[in-house]
Amino acid sequence: MFHPRRTLRALLIPLAAGLALTTLPAQTASAASTLTNGGFESDGTGTATPAGWSTYSAAGQNSASFTEAGGHGGSYRLTHWSASAYKVETYQYLSGLTNGSYRLTAWVRSGGGQNSAYLALKNCGGAEQRTDLPVSASGWIRIVVPVSVTDNQCTISINSDAAAGNWLNVDDLTFAAGTGGTSIHGADISSLAKSEAKGGTYRTGSGSTGDAVAILKSAGMNYARLKVWVNPADGYNNKARVLATAKRVKAAGMKLLVDFHYSDTWADPGAQSKPAAWSGHSYGQLKTDVYHHTYDVLNALKAQGTTADMVQVGNEINGGMLWSEGSTDNWSQLAGLLNSGYDAVKAVSSSTTVALHLAKGGDLSGTRWWFDNAVANGVKFDAVGLSYYGYWHGTLYDFQTTLDDAASRYAKPVFVAETAYPFRLDSEDSHENIIDLATELVAGYPATVTGQTRWMNDVASIVEAVPGGRGLGVFYWEATWTAVTGNGWDPTDAASGNGWENQALFGYDDRALSSTSWFSHR
Numbered sequence: 001m002f003h004p005r006r007t008l009r010a011l012l013i014p015l016a017a018g019l020a021l022t023t024l025p026a027q028t029a030s031a032a033s034t035l036t037n038g039g040f041e042s043d044g045t046g047t048a049t050p051a052g053w054s055t056y057s058a059a060g061q062n063s064a065s066f067t068e069a070g071g072h073g074g075s076y077r078l079t080h081w082s083a084s085a086y087k088v089e090t091y092q093y094l095s096g097l098t099n100g101s102y103r104l105t106a107w108v109r110s111g112g113g114q115n116s117a118y119l120a121l122k123n124c125g126g127a128e129q130r131t132d133l134p135v136s137a138s139g140w141i142r143i144v145v146p147v148s149v150t151d152n153q154c155t156i157s158i159n160s161d162a163a164a165g166n167w168l169n170v171d172d173l174t175f176a177a178g179t180g181g182t183s184i185h186g187a188d189i190s191s192l193a194k195s196e197a198k199g200g201t202y203r204t205g206s207g208s209t210g211d212a213v214a215i216l217k218s219a220g221m222n223y224a225r226l227k228v229w230v231n232p233a234d235g236y237n238n239k240a241r242v243l244a245t246a247k248r249v250k251a252a253g254m255k256l257l258v259d260f261h262y263s264d265t266w267a268d269p270g271a272q273s274k275p276a277a278w279s280g281h282s283y284g285q286l287k288t289d290v291y292h293h294t295y296d297v298l299n300a301l302k303a304q305g306t307t308a309d310m311v312q313v314g315n316e317i318n319g320g321m322l323w324s325e326g327s328t329d330n331w332s333q334l335a336g337l338l339n340s341g342y343d344a345v346k347a348v349s350s351s352t353t354v355a356l357h358l359a360k361g362g363d364l365s366g367t368r369w370w371f372d373n374a375v376a377n378g379v380k381f382d383a384v385g386l387s388y389y390g391y392w393h394g395t396l397y398d399f400q401t402t403l404d405d406a407a408s409r410y411a412k413p414v415f416v417a418e419t420a421y422p423f424r425l426d427s428e429d430s431h432e433n434i435i436d437l438a439t440e441l442v443a444g445y446p447a448t449v450t451g452q453t454r455w456m457n458d459v460a461s462i463v464e465a466v467p468g469g470r471g472l473g474v475f476y477w478e479a480t481w482t483a484v485t486g487n488g489w490d491p492t493d494a495a496s497g498n499g500w501e502n503q504a505l506f507g508y509d510d511r512a513l514s515s516t517s518w519f520s521h522r
Helices: 004-015 192-195 212-221 239-251 282-302 329-348 364-376 396-410 449-464 514-520
Strands: 055-056 064-070 077-081 085-096 098-109 114-123 131-132 136-149 153-162 167-177 184-188 223-228 255-262 312-313 353-358 383-386 414-419 469-476
Touching: 004 184, 055 077, 055 364, 064 085, 077 085, 098 114, 098 192, 114 136, 131 449, 136 153, 136 192, 136 396, 136 449, 153 167, 184 255, 184 514, 192 212, 192 239, 212 514, 223 239, 223 469, 239 255, 239 282, 255 282, 282 312, 282 329, 312 329, 329 353, 329 364, 353 414, 383 396, 396 414, 396 449, 449 469, 449 514
Parallel strands: 184 223, 184 469, 223 255, 255 312, 312 353, 353 383, 383 414, 414 469
Antiparallel strands: 055 085, 064 077, 077 167, 085 153, 098 136, 098 167, 114 131, 114 153
8 A cells, every 4th residue: 555654764764874763754743652542532523533533545545544433442433444345454553662572462353355454563673564354244363473573663553445334443553572373284195195196187277287295285285184083995095094094294394283083984973983903992992992092003114213293082072982881971980091092192192283173163051061071080192283264163253252261261372273264155076065155155255265365364363362372273174175086075985085175275276275375474
């Protein structure tokens, strides 16, 4: 955005490096070293330029920025809205800052639909940092923007480039020492080996055939998630296949999460069936089975130089695992099974993180119930993983509330073990997609590559904002599960189709989608 005063200042600085900053055109009348009026309480309603802030619009649309009643913490908030298309910026220039790491925190809401709507920290000495506003029409969501201040100044900016009727609310901004970012920018690629064996190909965004792991790595992926089945009918996702893919993951410089299902097939909230080889075993035997299977796979990984960095003891174990012995109807037994897995992980590598994984990303009471019982029964764990699919698991507000609560209530790091979003609704194969109707989508996130990209960035931003730096990051679920004949959902049926290809990160032309850019989120 062209800003005459900013541009003039940029030209003048090299010409008059010895001049005091105050002799140059100021960006606000009252530049200060602390954020002024971050809660927009000073002026009441209808103020286009709140105290301490400035408003800029190249098209003279300053009136699209105003204060009004209905604040997050206090009585008032900042709103961007106009009955016609608009571009407006509300900003505040800080000077006299001590150089170092800072974090802007804000509470935001947005009806969505804008070309762009974001908070930025700029003119701070390094690259501009932005965080988009997630779409949340009712609940307030907290987002952060971290920055490194290197020349004692920084501009806090609230930006809208919007269509008629689009709106956002911002309130309770704070700017203080702090850091941001997430460490996990991951994806589950469990289906990749079978896809390749059945003829699946993967291309770069420009169309060159390549290795899917390398293509995702180049986009910023740094962590791979691989599931383990005990003795699957198709011979994939077993110990030997996981060992082979793990070599590729580690050779690419990525970390590895191993996801134990303790089953021969899918384990999830609706099914936790014991492996055939363990059927008829007593509870005591099952504890030994869990230990030996977990130890065996992880020790083999360690022996080939690909030690697991994180392990899930169970997959989406809302109702427990290894039914019925390990059901949540019998917490003492479930605790014994989970701790058997934990002990096996630590026996192989004491530094490997052990996570427990629920599919309750937006279910605050359900997540509390489960982990309160786990803690009461002495279950050992290092991290909390949640599946969060926005079309099933509640709003982004529900998600943030649940994630933040898990981090603080159990004093553990948290991460999204699974999420995804469609980039189109039609199927490439003859199998109906799991999400294939516009009515199933999350409001504000269309089934387009842009919608998929925004979804992933906004989920990552919410994880980044978990207080205390406890938000580890996000795994995209089954990024490489494209439509390939023979690589369907059912390991017992080679003719089964794929209901997920419209949520992969490769298009129907096998090219990496531009949505893979989410891996480069801070």
